[in-house]
Amino acid sequence: MAEIAHQILDKKSIVKQVVIALVIGAVLLVSAVLPAEYGIDPLGIGKATGFSKLYVGDASAETATSGPHKVLQLDNVGSGADVPKPAAANNPAPATPLAERTDEVSIVIPAGKGLEYKVNMLKYGSFKYEWITDKGELYFDFHGEVKGNSNYFENYTIAYSNNMVGSFIAPFEGPQGWYFKNNSNEDITVKIKLKGQYLLKQ
């Protein structure tokens, strides 16, 4: 193609310009674009300049989902017909409920692993709860066991989500809480808030 007459640089200058271009490109990439677009900040420049603040992880997107979910069915619920409901489940509720308290806890569910978070409750004790992941969905099983008998359990909710809230009244005395399973290939942090009548498990 015919171009307008222009001088071309000598070899040394061209190499110099390429090096300059590489340096500019690399500096902008590491200090601005990677922190802002991917939240990757190897040198901490993004944090110092505030570019990291532009990064918004997409909670619902591809980062931490793992393809189609297993279909959950009625048969998945409960400890099974062969496990009798312990008599203790029918104990009357205590006269004085536990004192009201508030807690907030963050747990890291490692990639491919499952973890449980439970609190101890008295019969008919209640709490409000909220939990949210930093990215992606978790498989979870919100369930409770009768005190002193972990063979019998009730599943209140089993689902996949990145966020859940609600209120809960314990049907019997015993540990109540969530099992979280991370099926993705990235660690997921779940932040749990509780407000109500319970004791943290020791």
Next chain:
Amino acid sequence: MITGSVYAHGVDEDTQTFLSGNSGVAFVPFLYIGAKHMLTGYDHLLFLVGVIFFLYRPKEVLLYVSFFTIGHSITLLLGVLADMAINAYLIDAIIALSIVYKGFDNLGGFQRFLGYQPNTKAAVLIFGLFHGFGLASKLQELSFDRTGLLTNLIGFNIGVEIGQFIALALVLFIITNWRRSSSFMKFSTLTNTLLMAAGFLLFGYQLVGYFNS
């Protein structure tokens, strides 16, 4: 997906919503999306600046557009109709390299180091082919109905040409006027170095995106 208002080579979220919910023939909307895509794709605009930089004859400019159009039309149609899945990050990384290529070329890099000028028409055609794959992979990401696929695809393709034409007119207008000023030659090295820098930056951006996904 990265949330934000800038989408290299991409299609913005509203458009995406339309495309995903779309069924059947929608020629004009696809025409619009094609044109918008071309006008808002900064990688494409940068490549245009690089190619047009030293071209001045209308005939030459037209020739360039034709080769680029032939290139990307072939792979856009082929990619979507044959359902070829090519990673969008890798395609965009190659498109970013095309910007570096043209900046380097404008500085005289190939003449100095190879001793000859690689065929610009062939280069534009080849980059056109890659660009078409990029367009195809973007359309494929949006799983729209296969009813009316061909009509919509042609609408999108024509839209791309319209968008390219508008972008070209703008870039040409700016560069032609700039050439009359003495600052053009003075800053031509700087401009092409910055083009390369932008190319390297986009290249890194896409590669990290690829390894991150």
